[in-house]
Amino acid sequence: MKSISKLFVSSPHTRTGLTTNQVMRTVCYACIPGIAAQTYFFGWGVIVQALLCIIVALTAEAIILSLREKPVRATLADGSAMLTGLLIALSIPPLAPWWISVIGVSFAIIIVKQLYGGLGFNLFNPAMAGYVVLLISFPVAMTNWLPVQQVMTYDISFLDCVSSIFTGFTLDGYSVTQLRIAVDGITMATPLDHFKTQIDLGLTASEITASPIYGDYGGTGWEWVNLGYLIGGLLLLKQGVIRWHIPFAIIASLFTFSLISYSITPDLSLPPMISLFSGATMFAAFFIATDPISASTTIRGRLIYGAIIGALIFMIREWGGYPDGVAFAVLLTNLAVPLIDYYTKPAVYGHKAKV
Amino acid sequence: MTEYFLLLVSTVLVNNFVLVKFLGLCPFMGVSSKIETAIGMSMATTFVLTLASMSSYLLNTYILQPLGIEFLRTIAFILVIAVVVQFTEMVVHKTSPKLYRLLGIFLPLITTNCAVLGVALLNVNAEHNFLQSIVYGFGAAVGFSFVLVLFASMRERLAVADVPRPFKGSAIAMITAGLMSLAFMGFAGLVNF
Amino acid sequence: MYVLLFALGALIALTVVFGAILGFASVKFKVKADPLVEQIDNLLPQTQCGQCGYPGCKPYAEAIANGDDINKCPPGGESTIKQLADLMGVDAKPLDSAHGQEDVKKVAFIREDECIGCTKCIQACPVDAIMGASKVMHTVIIDECTGCDLCVEPCPVDCIDMVPLTDTNWKWDALAISVKNIN
Amino acid sequence: MHSELSLIEQVKSGKLWDIPGGIHPPERKSLSNSTKIDIIPLSPFYYVPIKQHIGNEGKLLVKVGEQVLTGQPLTDAIEGLSLPVHAPTSGVIKDITPHVSAHPSGKPEITIVIESDHKDTVFTTKPIKNWQTSEAASLTKHIQSMGVAGLGGAAFPTYVKTNPTKDIKLLIINGVECEPYITADDVLMRYFANEITQGINILQHMVQPELVVIAIEDNKPEAIEAIKLAVKDQDTIEVRVIPTKYPSGGEKQLIEIVTGQEVPSKSIPADIGIVMQNIGTCFAIKEAVIDGKALIHRVVTVTGESISRPQNLWVKLGTPISDLLTHCGLVAEQDQRLIMGGPMMGFNIMDTMMPVVKSTNCILAPSEYNLPSFGVEQACIRCSLCSDACPVNLLPQQMLWYSKAKDHEKLEEYNLADCIECGVCSYVCPSQIPLVQYYRSSKVEIKQEKEDKIKSDKAKERFETRQLRLERDKQARLLKHKESADKRKKALEKDGNAKDKIAAALARAKAKKASTGETAPISADAQTTNTQDKVAAAIARAKAKKQAQADSETTATVSSESQDSEVGSAEAVEAKSAEQIKKDKIAATVARAKAKKLKQAAENKEQGESN
Incomplete structure (x- = not known):
C-alpha cells in the first residue's frame, strides 16, 4: 500500500478541466480566422507584427517579473502576455515601424499591467491602453493603413513586409506612404477615416459609400476581417471562454444608435451595417471588451458595460476626433467598471424575500 | 438651449477640469480613497463651484467693473470663494458629522482648490454671461465629481491589488490618473467649443 | 486716487457683508462636540x-x-x-x-497554592476580574480577564502567570494553501 | 407575496423552480449502487466520540472498565442542544480519551473506546408501538434519547426539528443526494422504501404538515420507483423528481426548487413553515420509534476508483475507517487522498483511525486521474465563472479580494455569511483558487472578531464601573478625612489652648521637614504612610528585579523614576492615591515589557550567533 495523503486541503476536492492558461490560449487560437482574413487583405505585415509584438510582450513581462522576484517561467506560461502582444499587433497598421510595436507593447505590459500587480490586477485593458498611447503619440504612423492588397499598385512579399517594418522601406525601396497610393492614384484611408474626412468635405453618405473602399456591407476587406473575428468570437462563446453578454450588448447598442442616427440623418451618418463591419468593431466586441480582468463581472454589469462601450464607439465615430473610437471606448468604460460592479451586485439568496 | 447643453457636455467630458485642464488635482488625489467620501466631496465641491462661479460673476459684473477695479479680481474672488467654502463647511459639519470628519482637511482646502478660482477666472476670460457662468461652473463641478467618483471606485480596487512596493499608494494612483486622462483624450473633438 | 478709495471701500464693504453672513451661519449651524x-x-x-x-x-x-x-x-x-x-x-x-509587541492572547492564572491572599492583584486589576478576599486565596475569572498583565507586578510572591489562551475557533488552517504553492 | 395556501397549492401543482448557477460534475454513482447493502463484520475496537452532532455533548454515564451492551446509552443529554451517544456493540470500555475526531481539523475529542466482545448482546429499549396515539412531546423525547441526528451531513439533532415552534405547512424529505459518488440514500430508498415511509408517517404525526414532498434527483430511477410504490396509497405524500444538478440537495436550495421560496438570511426553514428531513433520518426515526433501536449504525458508501469493491455498508458508528478500507479493499495510489463525505463538501482524512460518526455518509478514495486535485493557485482573472455558478448569487471573485485583504467589513457587505460552502466556485475556477478555503478562514476570523468585540465591550463596561467605584470611594474617603479634621479642630478649640495648637503645628512642621514618616502624629496621615511604604516596597522590589536582570538601560529608567517617586513621597502628599500608584504601575508595566523585549532580543541574538 502506498502512502496516504496527509496534505490538508479544504473541499471541494476536484475541479473542472479548463485552466487560465487554456483560456488565454483558446483566445489566441480564436483569433486565427480574423488573422487569416487580415493577412489576406493587408499582407504578411500582420504576421510579422504579431510575432514581433509577442516577442516584445514576453520579454517585457519576463524582465519585470524577474525584477519583482516572481516566478518567471510559470507566469509567462499563463499566456496572458502573449495575448496582449497579439491583440496590439492586430490593432496597429501592418506596416507600422518596429519601434511603434515595441513602445506600445512595452507600455501595455509594463505600465498598464505589471505596475498594477500583474495578471488579474490591472484596471485597464493593457492592449487598448498601449494602442491609445501609440495613437496619441504617433497619429500619422498609426493611421497608415495600407489599402487592401487587391487594389494596391504594388505586390508586397513577406520579405518586403519585414524590411518595411524594420527599415521603413520595402526591398524595392518604396516607403509606406508610396505604398498607400492605390490603383487610381489616390491615397487610401480606412473606410471609417475616409468617411469622416469626406463628410467634413460636405459629401453625403450615399456619395461616400459609393467609393470602392466600401464593400457589400462593410469596408472592402474589412468586412471579411470583421467576419473572421465574428466567427472566432462565436467559437469562444461555444467554448465557454467568454459569455454572450458583453459582445451582444456592444453590437446591439452600436447598431441601435447607428440605426437611430441613420434614420434621422441618412445623409450624414454611417450606415449601421458599415458601422458594424468596419474598423475594429467585431474584434473589440469579442476579443477586446471581453477581457475579463478589466470588464465588469456581474451579469447586469456586463450588459451595462457592453452598452456603454457601444454607445461610446458610436459617439466617438460620429462626433469625435478619431475615426475609430473602439480603443477609447473600451478604456473609458474600464474606468467605470468598479463603479458598475459596485452598483450591480445581484441579490443574494435570502435577501430578496423580505417577509 | 443647445448651446448650453453643448457647453455642459464640453466642460464635463471634453474639457474635463481634472483630466484635461489638470485643475483641482489636490482633492482628486486626496479624497479618493473611498467612494462614500468621494461622493461627499463631489457634492460639496459642486455646491461650492456653482455658487462661487455665480457669485464671482455677480461680483465682477456689478461691483468690480462699474468701479473700474478689475485689478482686484483675484483677491475679491478668493474672498468670495473662502466665504462660500466656510459656509459649506459649517453646513456639512451640522448636517453630516461623519462626512465632515471623512473630508477632514480637504473641506476647508476647497478654498485653495484651483478649480474654483479657475472657474471664476475662466468665466471672466471667456466672457460668459450669467447663465453661462453657472452652467460652466456646474459643468466643471460635474466633470470633477464624475472623475473623482470613478477614480475613488478604482482606488478601492487598487487598495487590495498586488502593486509592486515602490508604486504602492500615491504612485499607482498618479499612474491611474494619467491613464484616465489618456482615456479622456478620446473625447477630444467631440464638441468644438 | 479715487480708484484706490473705491477699491478700499469695496473690499471693506465685501468683508463686512461676508463677515455678517459667516457670523450668522456660525450661530445657525452650531455643532456640539463630536463623538x-x-x-x-x-x-x-x-x-x-x-x-x-x-x-x-x-x-x-x-x-x-x-x-x-x-x-x-x-x-x-x-x-x-x-x-x-x-x-x-x-x-x-x-x-x-x-x-510593546503584539502577542498571542493571554490570561492571568494564579497558582493557587502559592497565593498568600494579599489582595494586591485585586487592586491592580482594571476590570475587577480577580476574586478573593484578604488572607484567602484569589482566583482569576478567565472570561473577564483581558490579559493586561497589570496584576503580575504587584504580586509579592510572583504566583501569577500569564498563560496563552487557546483558540476556541479553528481557523481552517491556511497553511495548507501555502504548502500547495511551494510544490 | 404568496399566501401560505397558494404555496401548498403551487407545490401540489408539481411546478419546479430553478436555482441560479449550479454545476454538473461527473456523477460516478454507478460504482457503488449496483449491490445490496452489505454488513461489515465486527471490529475489535470502536471509537465513539461523545459529541457527534451540532450542539453540546452529553454527560458521561459510564466509566473505564465498565461492561456495556449494544445500544446502551453512554452519555445522557443535558440542557440545550444535546444528544446522547450509544454503544455500537457490546464489550468493555477500554478508555475514555481524546482521539482523532471526524472533523476537518482532526482535532482530538473525548472518545469512548469500546473493546468488542464479539457477542453483540443487545440492550433492550422499549419501542413505542402505538406511536399513532402518542403525544408528539413524548415521541420527541424518545427520539432525543435514541440519539437521532440529521444523517444528511450536518448532524443537527432531529428532535429539535420534530418539535417546531412554528406552524409547519410543508415537510420536505430530502432524497436528492447531489454529491458525486455517494449512493447511501439511493440504496436505502431502493431497499428500505417501506421503512422510510413509516418514518415519514411518524414525522407527519409529530409535525402535522399539510403536505409531504419527497424530492429525488432524476438520476436515481430505481429509488424513485421504490418510493413511489411505497407511498402510492398516501395522498398527502408526493414524490417530486427534480433535475440532477449540484447543489440541489442543499436545504435552502431544495426549498427553492420545490417551493420557489427563499429562506430569509439568518432564518431557518421553519420560519417560512417548512421542515426538511433527510431520507436516512426518516429511517433512523422509524428504527428508534417502532423498533426501539438507538442510532448506532448507518449506511456508508465506500467508493472511489482506488477501492476494489466499492459498495454501501451498514456500519456501526465508531468503526475506524481503516476497517472499512480493509473490508472494501483499498488499493492506494501514490499520495492516495481519502475523503470523508463527497468530493464537493467532504474533508480529507489524514488519519485512518478516524471513526465513522452520525454524519459520515461516504468514505471516498478517488484516483487522481478521475478526480484531479488542485494545482498551483494562479491569479484571479475575474472571469466570473464562479459568480455565474454560485447557487446563492454571491460574487466569489470580489469576496476573494476582500478575504485576501482581510477587509471584513466589505466581506459582510458582500454577504459572506450566506455562503453555503458548496464548493461550486472552486470547482469551476480556471485559476484553481481554493476559494472556499479563503471564505472559511475569513468566516472564522469574522466570528473571532465579533467574539473579541463582545469581550472588549464587557471589559470596557467593567473598567468604567470600576472607575466610577474608585471615584466614589475616593470622594467618600475625602469626606471622612474632612469630618475627622473638623472634629479635631473642634476638639482643639474646646481646649482653647492656642499655644498648644501652635506648638503642635510647629512640631508637625518640624516632623515633616525631617521627613520621617513615624513622627507623623495624626491618624489621618497613617494611611499615607502606609501607601508610601507600599510604594517604596514596590519600588525596591522592582529595582531588585531589574538589577537582577542586569540591564543597564532599564535600570536607569527605573531608578530615575523611583527618584521622582521619592521626591514625591517626601512631600507626603495625601494624594499619593490610587491614580498615582496606577501611573507608577503602568510605567513599571511598560518598563517590564521593554525589559522582556530586550531579553528576547538578546536571546534571539544569542540564538542567531549560536546558529
Missing part, C-alpha cells in the same frame, strides 16, 4: 493594560482624538491600527515597539 472619542474607544481592545502610556483605553482614545499617534496599542495590533487609520483618515503605520 469621535467614543468611536475610537470602540475600536480599542479594552484590555485597559496601559501599555500605550495612558491609564486605560478611554484616556488613550481621548489622546488619539487630540492628535496622539495611533500605533501605541500592542494588544490591538495591526488590525486595530488599520481600523484607527481608516477612522482618522491617516496612513496606517507599524506598531510603535516602544510600547
Whole structure:
C-alpha cells in the first residue's frame, strides 16, 4: 500500500478541466480566422507584427517579473502576455515601424499591467491602453493603413513586409506612404477615416459609400476581417471562454444608435451595417471588451458595460476626433467598471424575500 | 438651449477640469480613497463651484467693473470663494458629522482648490454671461465629481491589488490618473467649443 | 486716487457683508462636540493594560482624538491600527515597539497554592476580574480577564502567570494553501 | 407575496423552480449502487466520540472498565442542544480519551473506546408501538434519547426539528443526494422504501404538515420507483423528481426548487413553515420509534476508483475507517487522498483511525486521474465563472479580494455569511483558487472578531464601573478625612489652648521637614504612610528585579523614576492615591515589557550567533 495523503486541503476536492492558461490560449487560437482574413487583405505585415509584438510582450513581462522576484517561467506560461502582444499587433497598421510595436507593447505590459500587480490586477485593458498611447503619440504612423492588397499598385512579399517594418522601406525601396497610393492614384484611408474626412468635405453618405473602399456591407476587406473575428468570437462563446453578454450588448447598442442616427440623418451618418463591419468593431466586441480582468463581472454589469462601450464607439465615430473610437471606448468604460460592479451586485439568496 | 447643453457636455467630458485642464488635482488625489467620501466631496465641491462661479460673476459684473477695479479680481474672488467654502463647511459639519470628519482637511482646502478660482477666472476670460457662468461652473463641478467618483471606485480596487512596493499608494494612483486622462483624450473633438 | 478709495471701500464693504453672513451661519449651524472619542474607544481592545502610556483605553482614545499617534496599542495590533487609520483618515503605520509587541492572547492564572491572599492583584486589576478576599486565596475569572498583565507586578510572591489562551475557533488552517504553492 | 395556501397549492401543482448557477460534475454513482447493502463484520475496537452532532455533548454515564451492551446509552443529554451517544456493540470500555475526531481539523475529542466482545448482546429499549396515539412531546423525547441526528451531513439533532415552534405547512424529505459518488440514500430508498415511509408517517404525526414532498434527483430511477410504490396509497405524500444538478440537495436550495421560496438570511426553514428531513433520518426515526433501536449504525458508501469493491455498508458508528478500507479493499495510489463525505463538501482524512460518526455518509478514495486535485493557485482573472455558478448569487471573485485583504467589513457587505460552502466556485475556477478555503478562514476570523468585540465591550463596561467605584470611594474617603479634621479642630478649640495648637503645628512642621514618616502624629496621615511604604516596597522590589536582570538601560529608567517617586513621597502628599500608584504601575508595566523585549532580543541574538 502506498502512502496516504496527509496534505490538508479544504473541499471541494476536484475541479473542472479548463485552466487560465487554456483560456488565454483558446483566445489566441480564436483569433486565427480574423488573422487569416487580415493577412489576406493587408499582407504578411500582420504576421510579422504579431510575432514581433509577442516577442516584445514576453520579454517585457519576463524582465519585470524577474525584477519583482516572481516566478518567471510559470507566469509567462499563463499566456496572458502573449495575448496582449497579439491583440496590439492586430490593432496597429501592418506596416507600422518596429519601434511603434515595441513602445506600445512595452507600455501595455509594463505600465498598464505589471505596475498594477500583474495578471488579474490591472484596471485597464493593457492592449487598448498601449494602442491609445501609440495613437496619441504617433497619429500619422498609426493611421497608415495600407489599402487592401487587391487594389494596391504594388505586390508586397513577406520579405518586403519585414524590411518595411524594420527599415521603413520595402526591398524595392518604396516607403509606406508610396505604398498607400492605390490603383487610381489616390491615397487610401480606412473606410471609417475616409468617411469622416469626406463628410467634413460636405459629401453625403450615399456619395461616400459609393467609393470602392466600401464593400457589400462593410469596408472592402474589412468586412471579411470583421467576419473572421465574428466567427472566432462565436467559437469562444461555444467554448465557454467568454459569455454572450458583453459582445451582444456592444453590437446591439452600436447598431441601435447607428440605426437611430441613420434614420434621422441618412445623409450624414454611417450606415449601421458599415458601422458594424468596419474598423475594429467585431474584434473589440469579442476579443477586446471581453477581457475579463478589466470588464465588469456581474451579469447586469456586463450588459451595462457592453452598452456603454457601444454607445461610446458610436459617439466617438460620429462626433469625435478619431475615426475609430473602439480603443477609447473600451478604456473609458474600464474606468467605470468598479463603479458598475459596485452598483450591480445581484441579490443574494435570502435577501430578496423580505417577509 | 443647445448651446448650453453643448457647453455642459464640453466642460464635463471634453474639457474635463481634472483630466484635461489638470485643475483641482489636490482633492482628486486626496479624497479618493473611498467612494462614500468621494461622493461627499463631489457634492460639496459642486455646491461650492456653482455658487462661487455665480457669485464671482455677480461680483465682477456689478461691483468690480462699474468701479473700474478689475485689478482686484483675484483677491475679491478668493474672498468670495473662502466665504462660500466656510459656509459649506459649517453646513456639512451640522448636517453630516461623519462626512465632515471623512473630508477632514480637504473641506476647508476647497478654498485653495484651483478649480474654483479657475472657474471664476475662466468665466471672466471667456466672457460668459450669467447663465453661462453657472452652467460652466456646474459643468466643471460635474466633470470633477464624475472623475473623482470613478477614480475613488478604482482606488478601492487598487487598495487590495498586488502593486509592486515602490508604486504602492500615491504612485499607482498618479499612474491611474494619467491613464484616465489618456482615456479622456478620446473625447477630444467631440464638441468644438 | 479715487480708484484706490473705491477699491478700499469695496473690499471693506465685501468683508463686512461676508463677515455678517459667516457670523450668522456660525450661530445657525452650531455643532456640539463630536463623538469621535467614543468611536475610537470602540475600536480599542479594552484590555485597559496601559501599555500605550495612558491609564486605560478611554484616556488613550481621548489622546488619539487630540492628535496622539495611533500605533501605541500592542494588544490591538495591526488590525486595530488599520481600523484607527481608516477612522482618522491617516496612513496606517507599524506598531510603535516602544510600547510593546503584539502577542498571542493571554490570561492571568494564579497558582493557587502559592497565593498568600494579599489582595494586591485585586487592586491592580482594571476590570475587577480577580476574586478573593484578604488572607484567602484569589482566583482569576478567565472570561473577564483581558490579559493586561497589570496584576503580575504587584504580586509579592510572583504566583501569577500569564498563560496563552487557546483558540476556541479553528481557523481552517491556511497553511495548507501555502504548502500547495511551494510544490 | 404568496399566501401560505397558494404555496401548498403551487407545490401540489408539481411546478419546479430553478436555482441560479449550479454545476454538473461527473456523477460516478454507478460504482457503488449496483449491490445490496452489505454488513461489515465486527471490529475489535470502536471509537465513539461523545459529541457527534451540532450542539453540546452529553454527560458521561459510564466509566473505564465498565461492561456495556449494544445500544446502551453512554452519555445522557443535558440542557440545550444535546444528544446522547450509544454503544455500537457490546464489550468493555477500554478508555475514555481524546482521539482523532471526524472533523476537518482532526482535532482530538473525548472518545469512548469500546473493546468488542464479539457477542453483540443487545440492550433492550422499549419501542413505542402505538406511536399513532402518542403525544408528539413524548415521541420527541424518545427520539432525543435514541440519539437521532440529521444523517444528511450536518448532524443537527432531529428532535429539535420534530418539535417546531412554528406552524409547519410543508415537510420536505430530502432524497436528492447531489454529491458525486455517494449512493447511501439511493440504496436505502431502493431497499428500505417501506421503512422510510413509516418514518415519514411518524414525522407527519409529530409535525402535522399539510403536505409531504419527497424530492429525488432524476438520476436515481430505481429509488424513485421504490418510493413511489411505497407511498402510492398516501395522498398527502408526493414524490417530486427534480433535475440532477449540484447543489440541489442543499436545504435552502431544495426549498427553492420545490417551493420557489427563499429562506430569509439568518432564518431557518421553519420560519417560512417548512421542515426538511433527510431520507436516512426518516429511517433512523422509524428504527428508534417502532423498533426501539438507538442510532448506532448507518449506511456508508465506500467508493472511489482506488477501492476494489466499492459498495454501501451498514456500519456501526465508531468503526475506524481503516476497517472499512480493509473490508472494501483499498488499493492506494501514490499520495492516495481519502475523503470523508463527497468530493464537493467532504474533508480529507489524514488519519485512518478516524471513526465513522452520525454524519459520515461516504468514505471516498478517488484516483487522481478521475478526480484531479488542485494545482498551483494562479491569479484571479475575474472571469466570473464562479459568480455565474454560485447557487446563492454571491460574487466569489470580489469576496476573494476582500478575504485576501482581510477587509471584513466589505466581506459582510458582500454577504459572506450566506455562503453555503458548496464548493461550486472552486470547482469551476480556471485559476484553481481554493476559494472556499479563503471564505472559511475569513468566516472564522469574522466570528473571532465579533467574539473579541463582545469581550472588549464587557471589559470596557467593567473598567468604567470600576472607575466610577474608585471615584466614589475616593470622594467618600475625602469626606471622612474632612469630618475627622473638623472634629479635631473642634476638639482643639474646646481646649482653647492656642499655644498648644501652635506648638503642635510647629512640631508637625518640624516632623515633616525631617521627613520621617513615624513622627507623623495624626491618624489621618497613617494611611499615607502606609501607601508610601507600599510604594517604596514596590519600588525596591522592582529595582531588585531589574538589577537582577542586569540591564543597564532599564535600570536607569527605573531608578530615575523611583527618584521622582521619592521626591514625591517626601512631600507626603495625601494624594499619593490610587491614580498615582496606577501611573507608577503602568510605567513599571511598560518598563517590564521593554525589559522582556530586550531579553528576547538578546536571546534571539544569542540564538542567531549560536546558529
